[in-house]
Amino acid sequence: HEHTFVNYVTVLGKVQDQALLDHVFDHFKPTVVFHAAAYKHVPMVERNPWEAVVNNVLATRGLIDTSVRHEVERFILVSTDKAVRPTNVMGASKRLTEKIMQAYGGHNTRFMAVRFGNVLGSSGSVIPLFRRQIELGGPVTVTHPEMTRYFMSIEEAAQLILQAAAMGTGGEIFVLEMGSPVKIVQMARDLIRLCGKEPDTEIEITFVGLRPGEKLYEELITVGEGIVPTDHEKIMVLRAPAAAMQDLEEPLTRLTRLARDHDGQGIKALLQEMVPEYTPQAAAAIFPAARVRQTVAPQGLS
Template sequence: DAEYGEDDTKNHTKTEQASMPDYVEGEYEAMLAAASDAFDFPDFDEITIALPSARSNEMRRIINICRKSGKRFRTLPGLGELINGSVSIKALRDVDYQDLLSRPPVDLDIDKIQNLLTDKRILVTGAGGSIGSELCRQIIQFHPKQLILLDASETNLYEIQMKLKHRFGSNSNVVILCDIKDKVCLGRIFDRYSPQMVYHAAAYKHVPMLELNPWQTIQNNLYGSQNVMQQCIQSKAEQFVLVSTDKAVRPTNVMGASKRICELLMQSLVGNGTVMMAVRFGNVVGSSGSVIPLFRDQIAMGGPVTVCHPEVMRYFMTIPEACQLILQSVTRGQDGEIFVLKMGTPVKIADMARDLIRLSGKEPDQDIEIVYTGLRPGEKLYEGIAGQGEDLLPTDHDKITVIRPNNHWNDGAGGHDSQEAFCNWLNPIIQELYALAEKQDGCGIREKLKELVPDYTPQENECVL
């Protein structure tokens, strides 16, 4: 079986395949021209793309040429996957959507991360989720003294436990099935294991579902997060990191508003001995329940592919990229800071659907129809990265910006001239939210959220109860 290989590495092994001439990295114009000419000849069966350093626009052009050849084409892993060790250079695979998002690998300060994590007791909540499990995979490579994996899903927890055991063979991991709403269980965990660093990734995240069940959003995302923060302070943990979202910026849904209040709550607890911080970023490619798996399933069934609106746009990152930047951010973290990851250019969901259809070997609007269904409850056309009154400041890392805590007492209604006044305003309203959640009062929850998050603009959505 003849293969045709495109290669941007300086030295590559030529086995039983026709290989293109070597080009130094970046000479893609010459490479693409050679590929176009070569693919006019039918005497090969498959194309191998060996361009792990290709940028997204270059990769799109390469894929378009490969598609026109009518042959199967596969790719080597990207640089990010190779660097973090999640795959081997030999792991040839079909081209995926994340290849079209490819960006330069994250510039990691390994020494700083190692100093932060090595020989530490580290707790990850939501350890079985998309972000939590990847955080565990990356953290364990820095040899923590103990990695404590906490999740409320036994299936997800079992899967990450088995994957870590298979890949790293570590026996120092502790796996705990626990709901963060269970204050007593959390207290016992902190008393027994005394985690020094806590990465809080546990949260409900599916916007339309949470619009129908807003009380669950408050109980899990807010009450559960407050439990974790309080335990960190009581047990004198060194550092607490809240995994937040760009949906906290000018939120139009209960989930985003709940995460914004978590950020405010985190900032209200500064100065208590635990360095409190948050990291805010957008959608991650391939996370559970995200749009890409849905599109793949719809394409496999022959369509149609459903997109909510032709103009809706979202920021996207790969899961490894997001987790690398989380770890890089916290090496810089000061009490009360919110780090905002640079996520590149927002992507139109309709364009993403077309790309996925083409990657499947079909043509959009010919072989597979795209149907627009309207925005779902709580959704908006565009996401932001900074809210009203928030100044994004540069850090010494080109992919990380920071919102300093200097003026966060002024958030919310009226403004506050001290941390004490801020807490005296924030905490009673949070308690009122908990009371409304106990009564499953969705309308009351939305009205109360507006008191804490003035730029929250709820939509008129029916609740299930």
């Protein structure tokens, strides 16, 4: 649904600009911050890991510090299911931001994160890509016949983020009920039919192999995270021990230096140290020996 907002101001800038953040916070004095800025394109971030450090990690830390200095009441970090046992730099960077956020639990600002999967129709999501490929006559490219993802609508994601923000007392990582994971190839088939075409006969589906850092399946919780229901049927909360900020300071300083030097291998090694559950994929596991062009047999609508 579209709403007409009157009392708002748009500021063009980037979250890495500390002077701009201070200017905006000084002028507008926000009481709640929703932090959704991040580089989320997995293969691109995998090839440019220093950008994930600068934008996803260090800029988030700067925004957290700004929120504390300006006495923001609530800070909500929008996270991702890719932070769970990450196999890519993007997911590891988001898991690290969750840990940093929780380490600020001793301040007056209430910090919390909301972790969920893919949002249908958002920038870079699979539906607009499939639509363009169908309009061009195909093929529709799917990574792997067994790949699944969690999805929700933009409206549902926004409503649940707001609800979790109101519920949080500080330090929580909220997990949104995403329903059952969806097979991407079945989504492609359904969309082809919705566009008035038949898969395999009129529009071909091809499998192109996993891209750098991609997983076949996503998860919403990881080992050691205790999940607790809330009063909202679609929101659960994870309880896990928070890291101490003093234990993160020295490795964050090293991470900053590695990003400045554009040392991709060093960044990945240090992220493994800071996020022990991060297991980078080997290059051989990412790229098949040859790109597979395969047509799948017709199936019914789900």
